[in-house]
Amino acid sequence: MDLLRSNLSRVRIPEPTNRIYKQECCISFETPKSEGGLYVDMSSFLAFGKDYVGWNYEKTGNPVYLHIKQKQKPVSEDRPLKKPTLLAIGVDGGFVDNHEPEYEETHSIVILPDYVSLLFPSVELPEKVRLAVDKVLMAEGAERKEQVASWMADKKKVSAYAENLLQIDNGVVVPPSGWKCCKCDKVDNLWLNLTDGMIFCGRRNWDGSGGNNHAIEHYKETNYPLAVKLGTITADLEGADVFSYPEDESVEDPLLAQHLAFFGIDFSSLKKTEMTTAERELDQNTNFDWNRIQESGKVVEPLFGPGYTGLVNLGNSCYMASTMQVAFSTRSFCSRYYVNQSLKTAFVTAPSDPTVDLNTQLTKLGHGLLSGKYSVPAQEEDDIFYTVNQTDEMGNSANSTPSAQQEGIAPRMFKAVIAASHPEFSSMRQQDALEFFLHLLDQVERANAGKPELDPSRSFRFGIEERLSCPSGKVAYNKRVDYILSLSIPLHEATNKEQLEAFQKLKSEMALEGKEVASDEIIRPRVPLEACLASFSAPEEVHGFYSSALKSKTTAIKTAGLTSYPDYLVLHMRKFVMEAGWVPKKLDVYIDVPDIIDISHMRSKGLQPGEELLPEAVAGGDTSEAVKPAANEEIVSQLLSMGFNYLHCQKAAISTSNVGVEEAMNWLLSHLDDPDINDPISQEMQGAEVLMSFVDEESVNTLISFGFQEEVARKALKASGGDIEKATDWIFSHPDASSLVDMDATTSSEQSSIDPELPDGGGRYKLMAIVSHMGTSTQCGHYVAHVCKDGRWVIFNDNKVGASIDPPKDMGYLYFFERMDG
Numbered sequence: 001m002d003l004l005r006s007n008l009s010r011v012r013i014p015e016p017t018n019r020i021y022k023q024e025c026c027i028s029f030e031t032p033k034s035e036g037g038l039y040v041d042m043s044s045f046l047a048f049g050k051d052y053v054g055w056n057y058e059k060t061g062n063p064v065y066l067h068i069k070q071k072q073k074p075v076s077e078d079r080p081l082k083k084p085t086l087l088a089i090g091v092d093g094g095f096v097d098n099h100e101p102e103y104e105e106t107h108s109i110v111i112l113p114d115y116v117s118l119l120f121p122s123v124e125l126p127e128k129v130r131l132a133v134d135k136v137l138m139a140e141g142a143e144r145k146e147q148v149a150s151w152m153a154d155k156k157k158v159s160a161y162a163e164n165l166l167q168i169d170n171g172v173v174v175p176p177s178g179w180k181c182c183k184c185d186k187v188d189n190l191w192l193n194l195t196d197g198m199i200f201c202g203r204r205n206w207d208g209s210g211g212n213n214h215a216i217e218h219y220k221e222t223n224y225p226l227a228v229k230l231g232t233i234t235a236d237l238e239g240a241d242v243f244s245y246p247e248d249e250s251v252e253d254p255l256l257a258q259h260l261a262f263f264g265i266d267f268s269s270l271k272k273t274e275m276t277t278a279e280r281e282l283d284q285n286t287n288f289d290w291n292r293i294q295e296s297g298k299v300v301e302p303l304f305g306p307g308y309t310g311l312v313n314l315g316n317s318c319y320m321a322s323t324m325q326v327a328f329s330t331r332s333f334c335s336r337y338y339v340n341q342s343l344k345t346a347f348v349t350a351p352s353d354p355t356v357d358l359n360t361q362l363t364k365l366g367h368g369l370l371s372g373k374y375s376v377p378a379q380e381e382d383d384i385f386y387t388v389n390q391t392d393e394m395g396n397s398a399n400s401t402p403s404a405q406q407e408g409i410a411p412r413m414f415k416a417v418i419a420a421s422h423p424e425f426s427s428m429r430q431q432d433a434l435e436f437f438l439h440l441l442d443q444v445e446r447a448n449a450g451k452p453e454l455d456p457s458r459s460f461r462f463g464i465e466e467r468l469s470c471p472s473g474k475v476a477y478n479k480r481v482d483y484i485l486s487l488s489i490p491l492h493e494a495t496n497k498e499q500l501e502a503f504q505k506l507k508s509e510m511a512l513e514g515k516e517v518a519s520d521e522i523i524r525p526r527v528p529l530e531a532c533l534a535s536f537s538a539p540e541e542v543h544g545f546y547s548s549a550l551k552s553k554t555t556a557i558k559t560a561g562l563t564s565y566p567d568y569l570v571l572h573m574r575k576f577v578m579e580a581g582w583v584p585k586k587l588d589v590y591i592d593v594p595d596i597i598d599i600s601h602m603r604s605k606g607l608q609p610g611e612e613l614l615p616e617a618v619a620g621g622d623t624s625e626a627v628k629p630a631a632n633e634e635i636v637s638q639l640l641s642m643g644f645n646y647l648h649c650q651k652a653a654i655s656t657s658n659v660g661v662e663e664a665m666n667w668l669l670s671h672l673d674d675p676d677i678n679d680p681i682s683q684e685m686q687g688a689e690v691l692m693s694f695v696d697e698e699s700v701n702t703l704i705s706f707g708f709q710e711e712v713a714r715k716a717l718k719a720s721g722g723d724i725e726k727a728t729d730w731i732f733s734h735p736d737a738s739s740l741v742d743m744d745a746t747t748s749s750e751q752s753s754i755d756p757e758l759p760d761g762g763g764r765y766k767l768m769a770i771v772s773h774m775g776t777s778t779q780c781g782h783y784v785a786h787v788c789k790d791g792r793w794v795i796f797n798d799n800k801v802g803a804s805i806d807p808p809k810d811m812g813y814l815y816f817f818e819r820m821d822g
Helices: 002-006 053-060 127-138 142-147 214-222 256-261 277-294 318-327 331-339 343-348 358-370 412-418 433-447 456-460 497-512 529-537 633-640 646-655 661-671 697-705 710-719 724-733
Strands: 038-041 047-049 064-072 103-111 116-120 190-193 199-201 226-229 242-244 249-251 462-469 475-482 485-487 526-528 540-547 552-562 568-573 576-579 583-586 590-592 596-598 764-774 782-789 792-797 800-803 812-819
Touching (some): 002 103, 038 053, 047 053, 053 343, 064 127, 103 127, 190 214, 226 256, 318 358, 318 412, 318 433, 318 764, 318 782, 318 792, 358 412, 358 433, 412 433, 456 568, 485 529, 526 529, 529 552, 529 568, 529 590, 529 596, 633 646, 633 661, 646 661, 697 710
Parallel strands (some): 485 568, 526 590
Antiparallel strands (some): 038 064, 064 103, 103 116, 190 199, 190 226, 462 475, 462 552, 540 552, 596 764, 792 800
């Protein structure tokens, strides 16, 4: 006790603003449940496992710690089950694992370096210590605050069209059954328009099933906004599927009973016969993508040991888990954060709070994944196999058999650090694995600035060179550095065209009979990866190209190649495209990907003998024709018909680079309150730089960090009203985006040099990993990684790790290849 009193000056009473860690070690994945418990520094309020608390004492000299130890209680078989009261996970009243054990927690005060232990609570302890410990124990842990799950299910919003909905008394009375589309023979997936009582079939689904789009066509003809899906109406009207066409989403109609009664519908006697839109989407994904990618129903041998550690899903974090499993399967990340850097070195060189240091948290994650320390069976079982069943987004298995699975590690601190500078990744929403991968590489590069020899992101970097040839016979070369090769998918190159034609014929015949093709019978296009790679290098026309040789705009021909071959080549398949009206669509396609590819032919040749570069623009010369902004009058006239001011319409068209009416209108609606909206165009748009001035520079830099060209980033942001997420989708859905930019042909190869230190070698690569996605959007669904380790394929599905039986090589979203030579 005298020893404790002599160190009272090193004990702090936490303030409400202090971050208190008491659930996880800041440099390992030890918890109070671990064998040695957890030690909370009563000065910094950082937590350490038994093997690491001594390091903290050496570094800081802080001697007083609260030791928290949790021991599992025996589970009573008759323990009452906890029923959820909220559709949520990780919050009070949400879903819980009723088989999760309960723990008894004990506390003591420990004084280093001799680990002198004093019981807590005890009246003999100094009042300052008792007060400090009480506040630590009562406070919500920083780990918990950072993982607070915003898991509440999205509640449908009340439609703006419901309260004053027009209903036409045209004598229509809807019978309780026997419904049929007014325009075709469809008898299912039928929608009742709540304005005129007409019944039409729904939209055609991404897999060819569904309706014939007659309901949406009726809306376009009449502008009648709301429709309800027949077969979803029951006495519980909250379950009815009401869709608002102008709002483009499922909505709530608080007056639905009244609107149905108008057409003679007695909802109290109706029974549910159809899936809602959300249910059908889930069913389709579960039946096909979900099962295939997760290898559901197969007996998969669980794997344990170094490199086979699972990652606990923190709530919609599978995009991060799959990406990090692949990253730490590369030599560059393994060497940087595991082989060549110890945990102690990372901790000693870290700032005072290692929880906010990316280097420390990457090292912690690397040692957690690769050491094998946490990759052990969660329970002892005679059966060493487990059956992969359907799982939810949290990775919880439904109807799973008893198994020897592992608990995995929860990368909470890493997620907090890597997401700190990104508002989307710091949320609990699902994200795009590609965007996260690019963000990871950007943050790693920044963290290793000045130490390129240590930077693992460099192993993914490569140079791209674009050659532009104008009718004058002269050429220009533009160069840039990228981390991923984004490939469009040429569906016309499918190798199974005959089967596709036969399938389309069968589907049409079944549709006439009111039947749908079973999901396991659907034929999908098969496109060779070689065709996707060829589309990257294929010549394309660049319209609106200003040639300094011709002193006018013309059409140039652009080709592209690689100036270097990275250690790891990442191919991104553009499966997500935008249809007319900004309707996202996922291409339902297989990509035939071989285990070994050779892209030697894709190396760019640079300026060739006999080629002449386009001349530089003359300083002070007249380039007004090249930069003079001009609005597309067709776009302007359509905006004028909507009642907008002529000057405003011109600005909207110019600021969105004349991409289209919808883009211009979105820009206009978000800029009507700009203080300079009424300034003349001639004063505010002099030159190409001014054309770019409407775009937020921080957003531009964010897109550049994703690997996009600056001109394309600006174009996309203008076309999407400054929204980064929409801008990214816009770029991926416009593979010819660079051709929409008025490119300056005077850029020579000397003006934009590629980093000479880029890794380079031969063009032969071996497939080493796949990140697959299931769902209709990158912002929903689930991501799974398959990695080739030790000569076999391994599936990483959050905390489940096992030997893959049938890796979905033809269903990848991201493909990772490792260079085989040089």
